[in-house]
Amino acid sequence: MFSHFRALLDSLEFDGDCDRIFSVGDLIDRGPESRAAVTWLDYPWFHAVRGNHEQFALDSDDPEQLEVWLTYNGGRWWMELSADERHRTKARFAAMPIAIEVETAAGTIGIVHADVPPFVTWDRFVELVELGDRDALYHATWSRNRIQGSYSDATVHGRVDRIYCGHTPVSDVMDVGNVHFIDTGAVYSLDGYAEARLTLVEIHPGPHRVRDINTNQRVWTPGTVVTTSRGR
Numbered sequence: 001m002f003s004h005f006r007a008l009l010d011s012l013e014f015d016g017d018c019d020r021i022f023s024v025g026d027l028i029d030r031g032p033e034s035r036a037a038v039t040w041l042d043y044p045w046f047h048a049v050r051g052n053h054e055q056f057a058l059d060s061d062d063p064e065q066l067e068v069w070l071t072y073n074g075g076r077w078w079m080e081l082s083a084d085e086r087h088r089t090k091a092r093f094a095a096m097p098i099a100i101e102v103e104t105a106a107g108t109i110g111i112v113h114a115d116v117p118p119f120v121t122w123d124r125f126v127e128l129v130e131l132g133d134r135d136a137l138y139h140a141t142w143s144r145n146r147i148q149g150s151y152s153d154a155t156v157h158g159r160v161d162r163i164y165c166g167h168t169p170v171s172d173v174m175d176v177g178n179v180h181f182i183d184t185g186a187v188y189s190l191d192g193y194a195e196a197r198l199t200l201v202e203i204h205p206g207p208h209r210v211r212d213i214n215t216n217q218r219v220w221t222p223g224t225v226v227t228t229s230r231g232r
Contacts, residue, residue: 001186001215002033002040004198008213012200016045022100022203024166024182025051025113025141029074031187035081038092050096051113051167052141057093060086098129098140106207107161114167115143116179118151122158144168146176154179162208164201173199173210180208189215 009021025048027037040046056069057078069075081089100111110116116125117139128136139145146154147168154177156163162178169185182199189196196216202209 001031001189001198002036003219004186004213004215004217005200007217007219008198008200008211011213012211016043019045021046022102022111022164023048024111024164025049025096026053026166026183027051028057029053029069029077029187031074031190034074034077035085038089041092041096047100048096049100049111049113050093050098050141054093054096055141057086057090060090098137099126101126101160102203104204104207106204108159109203110156110160110163112140112163112165114141114165115139115146116156116163117143118145119153120156122156122160122163124158125156142167146179147174147181153177162203164203171195173201182210184212186215 014021023046027040027048028034041048053073053075056065056073056075059065060069060075060078066075070079078086098112102109102111110122112125116122117128117136120128120136125136125140129140144167145151147165147170156177156179162180164180164182166181166183168181169183169188170181172184174181180201182201184197184199185193186196186198194216195214197212197214199210199212202211
């Protein structure tokens with residue numbers, strides 16, 4: 001839903017010379033503008049962690065994974081790409097980090113697509129990711145345990161003060177301990193969900209300020225992809 005995000009940024013007077021965007025991932029699938037993801041990743045002010053949908057693209061050489069992606073997870077657009085486009089897209093997705101740390105005036109924050117493993121500090125989680133630990137990588141891209149109430153201690157300890165995740169659609173931004181889930185189902189406006197919104201959280205200089213745009217508002221024309229350099 002990149003055109004909606006662009007409209008939201010324009011309404012906030014986003015300035016790529018001094019402002020930065022950090023995304024919780026899943027830039028592709030189900031929406032109308034998946035092919036624009038690579039364009040966004042090339043903007044010097046746009047930084048995104050890898051989500052499970054980008055991972056589907058990376059795993060698409062596996063026929064079983066490809067079938068799951070195409071059938072159930074919105075990956076049909078992938079089949080419209082040329083071999084060169086797929087190669088470039090996969091290379092860009094492979095370069096996406098699993099986790100990002102950002103220093104702000106209100107403290108250090110962590111960004112990961114889905115979750116952090118239970119009873120593990122952020123510092124140890126990052127170490128495990130760098131080691132290629134399968135459990136840590138699974139939690140980072142797929143887990144919903146924390147938001148579903150599976151952990152007795154919902155706070156993630158370590159050098160970060162707050163963590164931002166996506167992956168699990170919520171009707172409003174949901175805080176579980178110091179973990180904030182901010183995927184408000186933007187793409188589901190296409191399925192008739194009237195409250196579908198794309199949410200942005202300002203994390204600097206203040207600690208947490210939510211902005212959003214209802215994605216039932218038409219800001220794009222079917223069949224077109226906007227790739228100009230102003231906003232997102």
